[in-house]
Structure formats: C-alpha cells, structure tokens
Amino acid sequence: MKREMKKYVALLLMPLLLVMTIGTMPAHANTTLGIHVDGAILIDADSGKILYEENADASLGIASMTKMMTEYILFEAIRDGKVSWDQEYQVTDYTYAVSQDRRLSNVPLRRDGSYTIRELYEALAIYSANAATIAIAETIAGTETEFLKLMDAKAKELGLEDYKFVNSTGLNNSDLQGMHPQGTGPNDENVMPAKSVARLAFHLLKDFPEVLETTKINTKMFREGTTDEIKMDNWNFMLPGFVYEYAGVDGLKTGTTDFAGHCFTGTATKDGKRVIAVVMKAVDAKGVGSYKARFDATRALFDYGFNQFSEVEFVPGGYQFKDKKTLKVVKGKEKKVPIAVKEPVSMLVKTSEKDLYVPELVIDESKFKDGALEAPIKKGTVVGHVKLVNKEGTDYGYIDDKNVGAEVVTTEDVQKAGWFSLAMGAIGNFIGSLWGSAVGFVKGLF
Template identity: 30%
Template sequence: MWSMARPLQKLGDVLQGRSGVNRSRSGVGTLNFAGEYSVKRRTKATEDRRKRSILSANARLEGESPRKCWDDISQVLFWVFLGLLVFSILVQSSRAFAAKSRGVRARAGQADQGHVAALKPITMFGNLPVPFHLGAVSALLMDATTGAILYAYGEHEPVQPASLAKLMTFYLVLEALQTGRTTLDSQVMISEKAWRLSMNAGVSRMFLREGQSVSIQDLLYGMMVSSGNDAAVALAEHVSGSSDGFTELMNEKAKELGLMESHFTNPDGLPSPGQYTTAHDMAILARAILSRYPEAVAYTGAKEFTFQKIRQPNFNSLLFHDARVDGLKTGHVRDAGYHLVATAHEGGMRLIAILLGAADGEKRRMESGKLLAWGFRTFTTVRFDWSKDIPEDLPVYGGDIRRLSIAPVAPPQVTILKGHERNLDISSAFPSKHLVAPIAKDATVGELMIRMNGNCLASIPIKTQTAAGPGSFFIRTIDRVKLAWWVLFNRMMDHIRSVWDRFWRWF
C-alpha cells in the first residue's frame, strides 16, 4: 500500500510541474486533472478569439483598401495642385518684382540725372555761382527779350524731340496765317492718315474723323493744348499738301532760324530714326515764335480745349500751378523722357525755360518751375529810351534829300542782376556828324553802347532807315564847298581848343 502511494505522488508532482501552476503563483494549494483541463480549454478559446479577430481585421482591411487607395490618390493630387498653384504665384511674383525693379532702376537712373548734370559744365550768366542742379538730361533758361542765356547745361546734347516737333509745325502754320496763305476760319478736310492717328490709343489725339471739316483755329488748339498728332498731320497736309512736303519745309525753316542741331522727320514728333533736337535749338525756336507771333500764347496758354464734347486739359501742368506761365509745349517719348519748353512773364520780363529728359511728368513740372522762379527772383530786363541819346536824323551833303533818318537795329535792352539798374549807362558814337551821298539803306553810321560800371554790356549798330541818292550837279557843287568850309572850320576849332588847353595847363 505504501509502495503504490509514492509513485502516484511523483506522477502528480510531474503533472503539477508541467502545468506551470504551483502554490505560490496560482494561490491554489493543489491542481488536479480537472483543473488542468479547464485551463487548457480557456487557453484554446482565447486563441480562437484572437484568430477570429485577426481574420475579421483582415477582412475589414481588404474591404477598405480600394477606398483608402482613392483617398491617398486624392490627397496626393490635392498637394500636387497646391504646389503648382504656389509655384505659379511665386513665378508671377518674381516676374512682377523683376519688372518693378527694372522700372525702379530706370526711374532711379533718370532721377540721378541731376547728379550726372552736376558733372556736366554749367554755364551761368555773369559767372554766377551755380544755384542748383536739375534732374534732367539738359536744361536752359533764357531771357526771351534779350536772348541772354542765364543757366544752361547739356544744351547741345541731341535728344528725340517727341511732341516738341509740333513747335516747328506751329511756327509754319502761324507764318502761313501771317502771309495770308490761309485763315483761322479755313476748313481742313481730315484725311485717312490723320484719322488713323486719332484711332491710335497709344498717342495723344484730338479725335478727328475721316472726311470731317475742321477749322484751322480748332486744329491749332487741338495741337497745342491736346497735343493732337492727328491735328498736326491735318495742318501739315493743309499747308504743304502732304506730311513729307511739310517735313521738308520744317528742316528748311530750321536752317533759316539757325537751328543747326535739329532735324525733323514728321510734323507730329512721333519717334523716328534721324529725328533729334537740343535744348539750345528749342530755345531759339521758342523765342522766334514769341517775338514774331505774340498771339501764339493764346493757344499755348489755354488750360483746356473741348472738341466734339470731349474736354482735354493742357498737358503743360505748370499752367495750373504758376499764373505767370502761358506756354509753350510738352513732349514725352519713352527713350528720351519728359520734355517741356515753357515760357512765363512777370512785370516787364519774359523767360523761356527748356527742360529735356526728366524722369516723369511731375519732375518735369517741378524742375521747370524751379528754374523759372529762380530766374524771376534773380534777374531783370532793362529797356532804354534811345531817343534821348541818338538824333532822329543826320544831315546829308550832295544828295537828293537833305537829312536821313537813323535808328538802332534793335531796341536797347539788357538783362542784369536785380538791384544793379542804377549802374547802367547808355551812350552813342558816330564817326561823322554828317553823311555824304549816295548812301544805301541799312548802312551803319554809328553805334549805341550800354555800359555798367564802365564795362560794355551791349553794342547796337545804328543804321540808316532809307537810302539817299546823289543830288543834281548844282547841289553837289554847293555841298562840296559847304563841306570843305565845314571841315576847315572844325579843324580850326579843334586847333584853338588844343592851344587853349595847353595855355591853361602852362599856368
């Protein structure tokens, strides 16, 4: 009995060790065969549940795979589209920034032209110190009355004239009006060429229609106020028959006026190879217009012009900021910048200011206004009454008339600094106090001189106003005797004065 119990106990210990459950871990004193079986059943059930959960998860994954794939593709496409959108925005922004940078650099280059001007030699009236530098390619200030240049730099540098060419067109039309070749009421038939310019939105225009009849007066306003290129072509065709023929007249008149640094290729000034001008030439042309055609400022000084119910302001914005300004013309072309030929008057002085190649329209207005204001503040034009210093006529010997009228070729007037008027003096000099026939018209017989503190500022020739032919034989003989006695008498008087002076010096 005892011998059978020990093997059974050992078998139980073995079974207890295989089950992995002992007293200390399970908290159960002993494990029988029934407990071991129940543990195995629970373990198998747990394993089965785990397998079923894995299978169900796989099934769900297999069912959700197509939908998840499409979701992934949609997300990829969304991010690709978003990336392309951002990329295109960056490209456009970079292009805009580059263009803006180029514009800024171009404007900065033009704005720095004032610094470039500082390197150019500046001509000052009377060697005055330079008051300022201007932001333009070239500039000039002139006294329109005397022609004195008060301030200038780069005045001989050629540039595209742009609409400043219309000043020459303006001059030739005014000349045609003065000579009677046309009238302000004359009607001009608008050609197809002029009409096409009015349809070009890229240029200034008067809005003319083909076949329309427009008066010379309206065309002048349209050209000088609205800067109409169509009006310039219409006027050129009316005066000369064609634009090409009128252009030839422009260059001929330029040579006649002394514009040696200008050449025109069309009447409107649109950019063209071989077309150029300078500030110096524009000053000469402006002065010729103002001196020969004073009525010109009625067109150039108008602040606005209405044609066919279209109101257009004058491109010369200086008219709206300075009441002294009454002309003349603006111009602009991309390659050359902004131009202005301005004129203004104050009291008895009229100035002409030329500014070529400014950076923009506002810079053009401000710099031109600065130049004019300085001119009026610094200088004055003085006119003299020459009748007190020059006789109206001189006696003539041996001629068909007894006396010959004389006069200076130009009114005696000078430009000086304000406050120095009392230092001026005027005098005349004649080689002889009489004339001997024959004498031609416009013969120089004397000289009128204007001095300041002993220095000659201006010398004006005195010339005959008419001609004197030879008189009859009797008149010539009598006058020769008179002239001989007169010469002898003058010599005797000179000798007596000389002796008298020596006598008094001896004492």
C-alpha cells in the same frame, strides 16, 4: 619713425587745411541751378537775351516741342491766305489710323469725318494731338513728307542749328504705323539743342503772339455738343488751376517720348517781364523722369529769372556817344550828320551785375564807303546798333544775333550837293592830291 610720425600729423591736418582753404577761396557765381536735365536754357522773351544755359548746344530729342514749328508754319500760312481757320480737312487713311491709337496723345478722328483747321489746331496746341498735327501738315503741304521740306526751310530761315526733323509731330517714327515720311527711318525721332528750341519759341512769340490765346487754355471740349465730344486737358500742368501751377504761365509746349524723356518749353510773365525756359530730359534727384521733374526744373528757371534779374535802362532814347556824335558825309551839302540811339536800351540783367554793363557803339560798316556815308541821307537811316558789354561777369549773349540792341540812326537829312559844289569839290581834291604829291617829292629831295 620720424617719417611715419610726420605722415600721421599730415593726415590729421589735411581736413583742417581743406576747410581753411575752402573758407578763403574767392566766391564765384553758381554755374548750375541744381536742376537735373540733359539740357536747359532761359531767355528774356523780349530781347532774346540769354539769362542762363546748361548744355544748351547738345542735340537732344525734342518730342512734341516739335509742334511749335508746325504752329509757326500754320500761322504763316493763315497770314498769307494759303489756309483759313474755317477750312475743312477730310480725314485720310494715315490720320485716321494714327488718331485711333489712344496710347498716344490723340483726339479720335472719324474715317469719313471733316474737321476745321481751327479745331485741329486747338487739339494740337492744347492736347498735343498727333493725328490733328499731321492733318494740318497735309493741309498745308499735301503730304507730311512735303511738309518736312517746309520745316527744314523755316528752320534755316530762323537760324536754328543742329536740328533734324523726321515728322511734324515729335513722335518716334515707330509710332506712325509704317506711314512715316519718305526718306526717314522707321525709328527716327526729331532732335534739336535747347538753344535752337528757345530760338524757335522766341520767334513764334515774336511773330505770332496770338498762339498764347490757345496755349493758355487749360481745358477745352473737342467737338463739344456732339457724340464725338472729348475733354482736352492741357499737358502744361503749370497753367493756373493745375497741380504744378505757376503764376503767369500761359504756354508753351510739352514733349514726352522714351527717347526724348520729359521736355518742356514754358513761358511766363511777372511784373511786365516775360521769360522763356526750355528743359530737356528732366529727371528727379534719383534720375527718374516724370512730369513733376520737368515742371520742377522749369519752376527753378522761372524763379531764377524773375527773382535775380531786373529790367535796367542803360541808354535813353536820343542818346549820343561822346566820342561819336556825328559821322562823316561825302557828296552832301553837309560834311557831317549827327547820330543818336533811336530808342531806349533796356535789358534784363542780373541785379547784382547791373553795374558791370557798359554800352558800346557798333557801326554797320556796310553802310560806309571809304569811311563815310554818301549823300543823300534820310533822317532815321540805321547806321549801327548799341551793344551792352559785361566787363567782368558771365554773359551768354543773345538767342538771335539780329536782336542785339537798339538801332543807332541819323537824326537829320543830308541832301546831295549840287553839281557845281561836287565839281568844285572834285577839283579841290585833285589839286590837294597834286599838292600833296609835290610836297612829298620836294621832301624826298632833301
């Protein structure tokens, strides 16, 4: 009876104990923003600092976000003079057939039509036109099959991971009417983790920021003033004037297929700060995917980045680390060379955690020989970089390891010593080594 009574009392006290325990548990930062996605990431577009991530390393369908890679390769080809904006493209059987499928995002192309690269690019960037994208791929590489090789090569160069490209558009290959690129399956689709998508977007904006001049256009007429005129509404409904508008949004690329779900790579600016957000397979609280779901998730990421993070300058330009103001020099007229931070070190950090970051000097050991720099040394020679280390909180690192902080450089020239000085130095070193050996020998006798 007593045992049963104790069990009964314990059951009554259990809820109270749980409440008391929860009330006394230490507070921790939320690990999720409450968004319903299969993958997501938020980064500072300037530095590449990762501000938030959720399942960002899982390879997922990317749908038309693929077109950011096609855009990158196009801008590169334009820059290198391989393609021009006013260059004419002659429609092929492949692009004609795909363009007539209005179930897909397309501007219909005439079988005997000729279109400029600029027209095709605007259709791609604004309306996510798939046949126009294939046309650009054919212009650059001859065939979409050959274009895939360029996509793979560029992905490796940019450091993307766990990706697979099977076409230039992001469509499922089943939508390409049996004309999908050689070596790919009839039902294949492009995949990539959110982290790699963000890295692609980061480099696209860094290397070709002019892409935003087109992606910010909410509506444009294709072939305006002709019988082929078609209204192109941007699929990015977060642009000003659209139903889910968000101040400062000017890009970048939506994506939707049955396999990938509702995806979006968005970018926005506020008070001089730009962030990039990626959401993949977004759904609502009931698990239903929709345009609203992906833009709601993106809005949550934007709000988090702009409201909880601030730009903080941790190190001014010209700063010298107290314990490392100079570096040793060999074969020079000077034995040491002063070093300093080239430019101010600023970063978007969570406002509540700004006091947790400390700057650390990271020396580039590849520049040294036997622990010293070898003369001659020019002023401005990069010898390392500054790394900001979070002493306690969560730190996701950078989207690109090459963008980890300001450079540390030499602040003076050091000329190479003359032959006489070098000879005397060598003799001195030789005598010093003999003396050291002799002293060691004598000590060994005792």
